[in-house]
Amino acid sequence: MGEVKYTFIRKHTKKYTVKLLCSLLKVIRQGYYDWLKRRKSNRAIDSEMLIDDIRKIYTEFKGRYGSPRIALELCRRGKFTSKNRVARHMQQIGVAALPWRKKKVTSRKPSSEGVAENLVKRVFDTKVKHVLGVVDITYIPLQTGGFLYLATWIDVFSRKVVGWAMQARMTDQLVIDAFKQAIDKEHPRSVL
Known part of the structure; x- marks a missing residue:
């Protein structure tokens, strides 16, 4: 009473x-x-209720929403607040939005079998033509979206691109095609 x-x-x-x-x-x-x-102040009581609502929305959307989206969702539910206040409370209770995009895998780690021995040992210098070649793969963004992959075969002696190939997908065949073009163009004789 x-x-x-x-x-x-x-x-x-x-x-x-x-x-x-x-x-x-x-x-x-x-x-x-x-x-x-x-007695707690009205602001403290409001903050406790807001923290409960933040936790509910955070778990409802599986941790994917950050302070701007949570503030927007609270406004949709009739509880008007700012994203900065939501951010402060999220930091106070130790929650943050999880990254939702999976990273695109652009390369694969080779298995131990099928890996050739390193004969070059990072010494990119030679006195004879057609003895040592290196490949570089790069991608070219398209205006329509996606990429084209370009493989260039470079003769280390002359530092000249002797073969190249381009495909919409980065595959082993891309490098093989660049190598074949280099062989067809240069006609190297066996040096061994």
Whole structure:
């Protein structure tokens, strides 16, 4: 019953004095002031309710929503707040949006079998033509979306592109085609 009386006093302190209201409702003034100290502010109560709503939306959308989307979802549900306030509360409770896009795998790690021995050992210098060649693969973005992959076969002696191939997919055949073009164009004789 004291809670109801204290709430009534708090609502009417702008019109009447606390002393008058306490005497009319037969409560002790010190008890009212102690209740005020224990009572949470409206802002603190709103913050607790907002944190509960943030947690619900965060779990409902499996952690994929950040503060802007959670604030928008709260507004859709009739609880208007800013994305900055949502961000502060998310940081306070230790939640953040998870990345939702899978990274596109552009290369594959080769298995141990089928890997050739490293004969070059990062020494890219030779005194004879057609002894050492290297391949470079790059991609060219298209205006329509997607990529074209370009493989170039370079003779280390002359630093000249001697073969190239282009495909819509990056496959082993891309490098093989560039190598075949280099062989057909240069006609190297066996040096061994």
